[in-house]
Amino acid sequence: MSKKVLVVEDEISIQRILQYDLMQSGFSVDLASDGEEGLQKALADEYDVMLLDVMLPKRDGFSVCKELRNRGNSIYIVILSARDDELDRVLGLDVGADDYMTKPFSSREVVSKVKAIIRRREVLSAGKGKSYLSYQRIRLDSSRFEVLIDDQVVDFTLKEYELLEFLIQHKGQALSRDVLLDRLWGFEYDGDTRIVDVHIFKIRDKLKPYGIKIKTIRGVGYMLEDEAND
Structure with missing residues (x-):
């Protein structure tokens, strides 16, 4: 189709x-x-x-x-x-x-x-089927691109879902804006890194009621803490 x-x-x-x-x-x-x-x-x-x-x-x-x-x-x-x-x-x-x-x-x-x-x-x-990725109180349903917190669906756009998924997959790593831009928007994107900051702000706002934080690494970018160090 x-x-x-x-x-x-x-x-x-x-x-x-x-x-x-x-x-x-x-x-x-x-x-x-x-x-x-x-x-x-x-x-x-x-x-x-x-x-x-x-x-x-x-x-x-x-x-x-x-x-x-x-x-x-x-x-x-x-x-x-x-x-x-x-x-x-x-x-x-x-x-x-x-x-x-x-x-x-x-x-x-x-x-x-x-x-x-x-x-x-x-x-x-591709190839994901029904699978989940978890972090603290978050569970990502990759078959439906849904974000669940405490088993309740929280409204995320596809791009917000992709960004949160990438942060969770690389928890404990400081990810630069350029890396996030390249991996999630692709080399075809001709704008600046502000688009990353805006999406991070929106995700933070949605996670704030649940006490889940995205850390800013000054001069670098963003990171989710490794759960073992929380």
Whole structure:
């Protein structure tokens, strides 16, 4: 079955180019021309990736992203913006986006990013079956990409799940931002390491009520303590 991509973009020329090139690469593509239409389509169907413009009629991309996350929708969201502004980038990540691309971009860049996202998800899924990874009160269900704490599901996006899983797999090791960026976003990512910091902040906020901490290693990056040393 072909992977499904939802393109939410009000510029018809960009919309059609992305649709054509994604379909040529074997993806199934749906289109939406305003934020409200994009939100309803994302809620009504299951997509692997959502390409979401910021400046949209009826409802802006940040609002759409926030609403989807509030409803527990874990679709992988790539924000598309004509403004290469750090505040916009951080805001997009803060409301739950997984990635960010700045216009102008070539459709080839977008297709390459979507392929990389799908590849990483398939690698995560390949051969895992029903298996768990545990750390303190956390249990990760790799068959469903779910985070359970005290056997209760806690809402994590796919990218947050990947990041937490990587930290647990390498507990007791100080992981640099560059390592996390390379392993979890891939060499195709053309942004800066701030995306790692924002995701760590969001994960910390979700773990805080349970007393689970991600340690900052000054000048290096982040680490989960080895349980033997807790």
